Amino acid sequence: xxxxxxxxxxxxxxxxxxxxxxxxxxxxxxxxxxxxxxxxxxxxxxxxxxxxxxxxxxxxxxxxxxxxxxxxxxxxxxxxxxxxxxxxxxxxxxxxxxxxxxxxxxxxxxxxxxxxxxxxxxxxxxxxxxxxxxxxxxxxxxxxxxxxxxxxxxxxxxxxxxxxxxxxxxxxxxxxxxxxxxxxxxxxxxxxxxxxxxxxxxxxxxxxxxxxxxxxxxxxxxxxxxxxxxxxxxxxxxxxxxxxxxxxxxxxxxxxxxxxxxxxxxxxxxxxxxxxxxxxxxxxxxxxxxxxxxxxxxxxxxxxxxxxxxxxxxxxxxxxxxxxxxxxxxxxxxxxxxxxxxxxxxxxxxxxxxxxxxxxxxxxxxx
Numbered sequence: 001x002x003x004x005x006x007x008x009x010x011x012x013x014x015x016x017x018x019x020x021x022x023x024x025x026x027x028x029x030x031x032x033x034x035x036x037x038x039x040x041x042x043x044x045x046x047x048x049x050x051x052x053x054x055x056x057x058x059x060x061x062x063x064x065x066x067x068x069x070x071x072x073x074x075x076x077x078x079x080x081x082x083x084x085x086x087x088x089x090x091x092x093x094x095x096x097x098x099x100x101x102x103x104x105x106x107x108x109x110x111x112x113x114x115x116x117x118x119x120x121x122x123x124x125x126x127x128x129x130x131x132x133x134x135x136x137x138x139x140x141x142x143x144x145x146x147x148x149x150x151x152x153x154x155x156x157x158x159x160x161x162x163x164x165x166x167x168x169x170x171x172x173x174x175x176x177x178x179x180x181x182x183x184x185x186x187x188x189x190x191x192x193x194x195x196x197x198x199x200x201x202x203x204x205x206x207x208x209x210x211x212x213x214x215x216x217x218x219x220x221x222x223x224x225x226x227x228x229x230x231x232x233x234x235x236x237x238x239x240x241x242x243x244x245x246x247x248x249x250x251x252x253x254x255x256x257x258x259x260x261x262x263x264x265x266x267x268x269x270x271x272x273x274x275x276x277x278x279x280x281x282x283x284x285x286x287x288x289x290x291x292x293x294x295x296x297x298x299x300x301x302x303x304x305x306x307x308x309x310x311x312x313x314x315x316x317x318x319x320x321x322x323x324x325x326x327x328x329x330x331x332x333x334x335x336x337x338x339x340x341x342x343x344x345x346x347x348x349x350x351x352x353x354x355x356x357x358x359x360x361x362x363x364x365x366x367x
Contacts, residue, residue: 009072016070017077020313022294023128025055025082026120027088033116034095041108048112052119052329055290055362064287069314078313082128083295084144092117093150093249100248101241114248118255121151123295124327126260133297134308135252145226149233150255153260154226159198163309164324169273169282176338179270179350179357180343183335186265189259198223262335263328266299269346270356271322278305280320281355284346287317288327289360295328322353 029051033039034056039047048244062180103109125147132144141157148154159175167173174193199211202224204219218224238246266284274284280302297312302321304310325345326329336341350356 009070013073013077014350016073016313019293020078020081022290023085023124023296025051027085027092027123027338030116030120031095034092034099034113036101038103038107038109038115038245039112044108044112046114051116055294055329058290058329058334059288060330062289062327065289065292066287066317067293067317072147073313075311075313078311083143085124085128085145086132089121089128089150090145092120096252097237097241097245097249100221100245105244110248114252114255118252120257121252121257122259125151126153126156126256126299127296129156130160131312133161134304135311136309145229150229150230150253151227151256152250153257154230155195155198157259158201158222159194161169162201163194163197165278165305168278168305169268169271173268175264175268176271176345177265179272180347182339182343183265185260188262190261190264191257195223197253211231215237215354259332261367263298265345266324266335266342268329270350272356272359274359280306281319281322281353283318283321284324285318285321286324286327286331288330291327291329298328321343322349322355325349 025073029047029117029215033047046351074341096113099113100110129144129147132140132147134188135141135144139178145157148156164173164175167176169176174190174197177190200219203211203215203217203220206215206220208215208217208221220269230283234250268283271282271284283302285302288299297315300315300317302318303315307315326334331342334345351358
């Protein structure tokens with residue numbers, strides 16, 4: 001920040017910061033639900049439908065956010081939101097496993113708790129982890145890795161930073177969806193592919209050419225460290241809260257990581273890099289207001305790839321990248337429930353923008 005803020009700048013900062021409090025939306029909904037359990041069936045059902053319905057409406061019918069950030073805004077208020085949201089993620093995981101240790105499992109409450117916490121862990125927990133691991137500070141990176149442990153996906157730390165960001169929009173990147181690829185095909189390819197890639201990256205760093213598990217460097221292998229941390233957390237949960245709580249924690253982790261992979265799926269779907277360095281046209285952007293303020297600036301994904309360490313509140317929009325038909329919440333529903341329509345819309349946009357396989361020649365649209 002250069003100098004002190006004027007009164008007008010302070011008012012702008014306060015208003016901008018207040019809108020970014022939407023980052024707390026999903027974790028607060030989950031926390032309130034868990035703290036007030038048990039519920040009658042209709043309260044549980046309404047809690048499952050109304051918050052998600054509002055988020056979907058805001059993300060598909062709401063206004064767009066294309067304004068450039070003010071470079072004079074200080075970072076600490078926005079970092080504070082990140083730490084509060086991270087604290088809520090850890091607290092919700094505790095409340096969640098305690099819920100299954102103390103409440104009747106055979107209730108609608110149990111299913112709603114799984115959907116809410118898994119959704120919050122995906123929309124908020126992993127999104128926050130992504131922001132934390134991109135910071136230069138080791139403290140921030142450790143918080144990010146801990147958030148990933150809470151959803152049993154710590155290898156994302158290694159693969160995303162040193163795999164995806166290097167190989168994005170190329171055939172060598174398991175997190176880039178191919179043109180015409182449906183989500184199920186992508187999901188069952190990318191999950192083992194990313195884990196394998198992360199292990200190979202760490203083995204190469206530690207000069208373990210054979211990628212052997214029983215190697216002297218395994219204690220320094222970050223993927224192995226993450227697996228050990230996840231195993232330790234699993235043991236703590238099963239001993240402290242019981243086997244049902246462990247199974248439900250693993251299910252919410254799978255729910256959260258699947259949401260992450262849906263995002264990975266549409267963020268680069270069908271794009272093909274033409275240069276050594278990543279360009280704005282190698283990522284899909286969206287200008288949805290709710291996604292920008294509620295999901296830590298994820299709408300500006302092209303600028304994120306160009307400037308990976310840039311804090312979310314300083315990311316800029318891109319005029320070169322193709323635009324998604326909705327915000328991230330809307331895109332999740334489109335990918336899950338209308339995948340054929342998703343692929344048709346994305347293909348049409350690529351064709352009109354002369355991107356992906358349409359950069360050099362026309363090809364038939366997938367059916």
